[in-house]
Amino acid sequence: MGYLRPVKNQIVGILGGGQLARMLALAAHPLGIPVSVLAAHATDPAPQVVGLTHIGSLEDEKDLKRFLTTVGAVTFESEFVNIDKLKRCLPTGVRVFPALDVIEAIQDRLTQKQLLNRHKIPTSPWFMVENKNDLKEARARFPAGFVLKQRRFGYDGYGTFMFKNGQGDESALLKSSHGFIAEAFVPFQSELAVSIVRSRGGGVVTLPLVTSVQRDSRCYSVCGPVKHPKFAALEKKLIAMMKAIDYVGILAFELFETKSGLLVNELAPRVHNSAHYSQNGLSCSQFEYHLRAGLGLPFPPVELIRKGFAMINLLGEGGKTELSRRPEGFLHWY
């Protein structure tokens, strides 16, 4: 009944205690990878499935330091971390995946777009907006309309403002100190998503391309695998970009399918709900691939368990555990 007592340099620390941290931990356990989490509350999703939990705040340098000195590697469930604080608190020798500089570039919508465009990856037309004059310019450039998105810490519709046909609330500019970008409305036929994983050793796997349906600015459902004639060419560029920035871990891409081809809408430098299907639809989940990438373990081939899959993201509160009782499909409660 003895067990490997986790030693510091084997422990993978996960910053955050939410559902993505929980699912990362659940993927680590069967591999015997010891994990610990830094979470706000013991009753958060992840601490319930981890023996080693540190209760604390990701914003508190004392908590961060205390946590980071106990781990050999660290990863994230959210890109919205304070990079400067993390850099100050990170002990020498602790491996971080993806790297802090990479997360910093992606967490800012401006530098994210610049990164994509530098690698000739198509995006919707965009324009940096810092003040009312810029907003006026955006109206002129994108007469059909645009989305004003705050550069950092916006997600799922939060920090996002619509300007249809030039109409929109200019006071949005006052709602964030992070600055904005304006993204032109792009007519698209459907939304697609794909996650690509790159290992510390340089190995790469691409998970199946899926279609995703958004409702109320959130991912509602995903199904796949799907094929798109232009995906192979895009995939090549995405992988080249990941190689250029030495990306380690999983990187999720949200895509628009337009008349002129595929555009990259957004990146997320982490596990993503558009790839949750991988827990039951693939023989290796996105969570396991991400951990293997960060630890330099080889990748199993991407293998569909069934011919197709669909995932629905249900949102609700309270004790509605009745769904757990359903034997059809697979429920992941969090």
Added chain:
Amino acid sequence: MGYLRPVKNQIVGILGGGQLARMLALAAHPLGIPVSVLAAHATDPAPQVVGLTHIGSLEDEKDLKRFLTTVGAVTFESEFVNIDKLKRCLPTGVRVFPALDVIEAIQDRLTQKQLLNRHKIPTSPWFMVENKNDLKEARARFPAGFVLKQRRFGYDGYGTFMFKNGQGDESALLKSSHGFIAEAFVPFQSELAVSIVRSRGGGVVTLPLVTSVQRDSRCYSVCGPVKHPKFAALEKKLIAMMKAIDYVGILAFELFETKSGLLVNELAPRVHNSAHYSQNGLSCSQFEYHLRAGLGLPFPPVELIRKGFAMINLLGEGGKTELSRRPEGFLHWY
């Protein structure tokens, strides 16, 4: 990021902190079933994957009481529990699966054989042995040889003594105060195993029949599914027995395939390593079935993910985590 705070009557307590408790916990997590374990050490296999761990001894009534008052249901990773102590410590209303009386009957090889024979389930010929005279009688009855097994708390060859062609060490009788049974050697072609799950609601599922290979008195490998022309008739009797004793949970059967048909060699009233393949070979694992049985949740159909499966039980000590690096197959490290 909020989560259901586990409330007492929802928590499933697992007695023990070993690998079977760990795998039960890992099956509970995706279903949102809160679990807690009573384990000797925080570094045991199960506490590493559970937020709610109580450190204590299964032999200590104070520890048992403290643990059992925090749960709504309780189950086991080993049948070798002290039934009397548990009965004294169990608060009213806590559901136990399987029931304590059932575990008590099965943990004693004498009453286990009586239970099987009462239900016309074939076993090898056996004989109760309490003293040297009984041993002499066993030699006379089983001239080809027999195995002397202590009635309780023997496992994996421990508490088991061979008497080949009448030869054997009589001092074995002094090695246990629990009494013995002598089981005649039975020439068998192969060993098979099957697990059957019966729900609180009366539903039953039978997992695939497998062949198992024992080495050094331990389960070394399992593969399946296999078919046997006489299995359907035996299965009917096994299910009838489970119904008769109102068995709730999973029950593992080790079988001998002999010239005259299938015999039941041993029972284990719990998840069992002969069904570990179910974690990757079936769409619902033995651990999930057991939890569903105890909580009265409906059973998903037994569905093979691939056409066949094989499981190898590797034993070793120390930091040989190199195996985790292998991308072929699925490793469950514990």
